[in-house]
Amino acid sequence: MARGKLYIVLFTTAVCGVFSVVVSLAAVTLKERQEANRKLDQQRNVLVVADLVDPVTRLTVEMADSLFRENVEAQLVRLETGEVVPDDDPLAYDQQRAKRDPALSRPAPDNRAGIPRLPLKALVYLVKKNDALDAVVLPVEGMGLWGTMYGFLALEDDLNTIRGITFYDHGETPGLGGEIESWRWRDQWEGKRIYDDASEVAFHVRKGRAPPDDPFAVDGLAGATLTANGVTYLIQFWLGEHGFRPYLRNLTSGMEGH
Template identity: 40%
Template structure:
């Protein structure tokens, strides 16, 4: 009886292992199928979110209403640039991934003055030329990325065609503390930006957040985030980096000298 019991116990254990193995295979297959099937939807949602932020940075979001895709297609033109030279280059702007390029040593550069805390900066970037109803250039939207308190923060700055006067600053992805660093998403704080200047009279990237509040007439100063000194410093350094020589500086110079030619 004892021998038969042991055999049956081993058979039961073996069947259990086979059953568990089959279940694991089925679950893995279902996860894989779901991932593949949902990928186009995820990509579409990601693109829609980016288009929404670009329209917000250019002041067109309210006008767009629910027609984000149509408004974007009508008024926005994406261009890829080489950050080192500032020249417009060929490239698929829809599938370009700044993060992927930044991780690839062959497609990125280690900044000499990495005040934005990037470690590596992609050699290419996509900029967005936004036109008005008369199809004249109204806003240029530039993507930005830099360190906050906890992680990298991604966003966009909308500039007038002088590439100095701010239309808006919009953050899209961040992991900052709610009520403190995450106040970069607060409409009241974002409302402080329009009309500010990114550069001073000497042509230096001088935009900065001021602890205690910017003084009246300070065109380069914006109120810092209350209780979020490190995040505020991160915003300042990010903007100064991207408007400097290792960011969009060469493009800004080339654009001012001859537009997009």
């Protein structure tokens, strides 16, 4: 009987040992591929929100790279001043990692979007057509009900009209807050405006239906007002003075100067 117990203990230890090696090996060897897939997913979202690729297209790494090379100029932007930071390879910048690094980030000012830290630099994407600005794609994020919602917002070349929104990562409940992903809801964003005549961020998600002639509002999410409010707050933050406002201002004056 004693031998039986010893056998069970040894057998269990051996099985655990073997599988922990297998899992560790898988984690190490798949890390690179996971990283590549994450990058491809981000690129796909940027291309889709900028209307450069159909959402149903199965994009390969090569297709995404070539669409990026031909149409997109990535830029690193110092958030505090809105100036562009020269960089040979902006796409190598990991904004999420920077946010967690005390040397590359700072505490965010008080905000309703639930953003605790801000990276010093943000990665933005200029979409070009015949060498002229066609759209700008900005990374946005903020708290939903269950966690941080990450997305991209595309603005037309007037830097005020919305071309599209996408949320590529969030923890909201499918069918409730998770509807931020649905095309039915996101389609309404197209053509809405961010800033009112007083240059304040006026865009918001309504509770219930938005009047069709309201240029600054989209419909709420039924049964998910907390998520919807989170979306309003994140847009108001990132398009405001602590977000991309200084950059958009610089971009506008740069365009006027040409």
